[in-house]
Amino acid sequence: xKSTIRDILAKHGRLPAPVEGLSDDADLxxxxxxxxGSVEVMMALEEAFGIEFPDRMxxxxxxxxxxxxxxxVMTVQAEEAA
Amino acid sequence: xxxxxxxxxxxxLLEQLISHGILIDTGIDGIYGRSGVFExxxxxxxxxxxxxxxxxxxxxxxxxxxxxxxxxxFHFERSGYMKSFPQLAGTIHSxxxxxxxxxxxxxKLSNNEDWTGxxxxxxxxxxxxxxxxxxPIVAKRGPLKAEGALFDLQSYCFRHEPSxxxxxxxxxxxxxxxxxxxxxxxxxxxxxxxxxxETMMKKLGVPIHVDLANDxxxxxxxxxxxxxxxxxxxxxxxxxxxxxxxxxxxxxxFNYHQDHFGTTWGLIDADGETAHTACVGFGLERVALAxxxxxxxxxxxxxxxxxxxxxx
Numbered sequence: 483x484k485s486t487i488r489d490i491l492a493k494h495g496r497l498p499a500p501v502e503g504l505s506d507d508a509d510l511x512x513x514x515x516x517x518x519g520s521v522e523v524m525m526a527l528e529e530a531f532g533i534e535f536p537d538r539m540x541x542x543x544x545x546x547x548x549x550x551x552x553x554x555v556m557t558v559q560a561e562e563a564a
Numbered sequence: 565x566x567x568x569x570x571x572x573x574x575x576x577l578l579e580q581l582i583s584h585g586i587l588i589d590t591g592i593d594g595i596y597g598r599s600g601v602f603e604x605x606x607x608x609x610x611x612x613x614x615x616x617x618x619x620x621x622x623x624x625x626x627x628x629x630x631x632x633x634x635x636x637x638f639h640f641e642r643s644g645y646m647k648s649f650p651q652l653a654g655t656i657h658s659x660x661x662x663x664x665x666x667x668x669x670x671x672k673l674s675n676n677e678d679w680t681g682x683x684x685x686x687x688x689x690x691x692x693x694x695x696x697x698x699x700p701i702v703a704k705r706g707p708l709k710a711e712g713a714l715f716d717l718q719s720y721c722f723r724h725e726p727s728x729x730x731x732x733x734x735x736x737x738x739x740x741x742x743x744x745x746x747x748x749x750x751x752x753x754x755x756x757x758x759x760x761x762e763t764m765m766k767k768l769g770v771p772i773h774v775d776l777a778n779d780x781x782x783x784x785x786x787x788x789x790x791x792x793x794x795x796x797x798x799x800x801x802x803x804x805x806x807x808x809x810x811x812x813x814x815x816x817x818f819n820y821h822q823d824h825f826g827t828t829w830g831l832i833d834a835d836g837e838t839a840h841t842a843c844v845g846f847g848l849e850r851v852a853l854a855x856x857x858x859x860x861x862x863x864x865x866x867x868x869x870x871x872x873x874x875x876x
Contacts, residue, residue, distance in 0.1 A: 542796070
C-alpha cells in the first residue's frame with residue numbers, strides 16, 4: 483500500500499522535492515504538501531483504493547506522513563468492510 | 565398592524581430597511597440601492613477604519629489603490645478561485661455573434677426562450693474579493709523591500725448567493741488592508757488588527773464576538789480545506805448578530821494566507837524567499853447593517869458615543 487501512496491504523492495502532491503527522499507514518517511506538510519495538494523492526494527487515494535473518506539477524517543493529521551495516510555486508508559477500509 | 569394607516573408593519577429586517585428608505589429594492593435578492601443615509605454611515609465607518617490604521621493598527625502608511633469591481637479573467641483563473649469557490653463566482657459574458665445571431669437572439673427574447681446561448685466569455689470577471697486584483701500587480705513589481713508592503717483597498721465584490729438576509733448581498737463593498745512580507749511581519753500585522761479591530765468596534769456599541777472561522781470552500785474537497793484552515797488558525801472573524809442571534813454575521817475577517825498567494829504569484833521577499841501575506845477585511849454593508857439593527861433607523865437618534873466615534 484505504501485508504494486501506491488508514494489506514487490499518488492509523486493503524481494498529485496506537488497511536492498518540491500522527490501518523494502523517494504522522504505521516509506514513511508517524514509512530515510509531509512514540512513516537505514511542502516499544501517492544503518490544495520492534500521485535497522488532490524485525497525481524491526486520488528479514494529479512486530485508487532475505492533474508498534470514501536468520511537468528513538471527520540479530512541484533516542491535516544491524517545495526511546501528515548506516508549504512515550499516517552496508510553493508517554487512515556486502513557481505518558476507512560475497515561469501517562467500510564464492517 | 566398600524567391602526568391609523570391600516571398597513572402591516574414589516575417584520576423582517578430587510579423589509580424594515582426598505583420601508584425606512586435605507587435600502588432600495590431592485591427586484592433581485594441581494595442587489596439593493598443604497599440611500600444617502602446608508603452611504604454616509606459607510607463613509608463614516610471607512611474614515612474610522614482609516615484613522616484606526618493610521619493611529620497604530622497599521623505598521624506603516626499603506627499604499628492606497630482602488631479598482632473597478634471587475635478583474636482580469638486570466639488573473640482570476642490563475643488565482644485558483646474556481647478550485648475553492650466555483651459556486652460564488654460571477655463571470656462576464658457578452659454577445660459576440662453576427663447579424664443572423666442577433667436576429668435569433670431577439671426572436672428568443674420575444675418568445676421568452678433562453679437567449680443566452682450565444683453569449684461568450686469576455687476577458688473580465690466580477691471581483692470576488694478586493695485583494696484578488698492586487699497580488700499579480702505586486703508580483704510584477706519584483707521583490708519586496710525589507711519592511712514588506714501594505715496596501716489599502718476597497719471594492720465592490722460579487723458573490724452569487726441570493727438571499728433574503730440583507731447581510732448576504734450579492735454585490736457588496738469590502739475594505740481591506742493587505743500585508744506582504746516575512747511570516748513574522750504578516751502575523752504581527754494580523755495580531756495587531758485583531759486587537760485594534762476589537763477596540764475600534766467596541767466604540768460602535770454593537771455586540772461583538774471574535775471566533776475561529778473558515779471560508780465557504782466548495783464540495784467534499786472543501787471540507788478538507790475548511791478543516792485545514794481551522795486546524796491552523798488561519799482565519800478569524802468578528803461576528804455581530806444582524807439577521808439572527810443564533811447565527812451572527814461575520815463583519816470583519818482576519819486572514820493569514822501563509823505562502824498561498826506568494827507561491828501562486830511568485831511573490832518574493834527581500835531575501836529572495838516566497839513572501840507571506842495576510843489581510844484584514846471589513847464588510848462595509850454588514851457593519852452599516854449591524855449599526856442600523858442595533859441603534860435603529862434614525863441615525864440622529866443613535867447613542868452619543870457611537871455618533872461621536874463615527875461623525876467625530
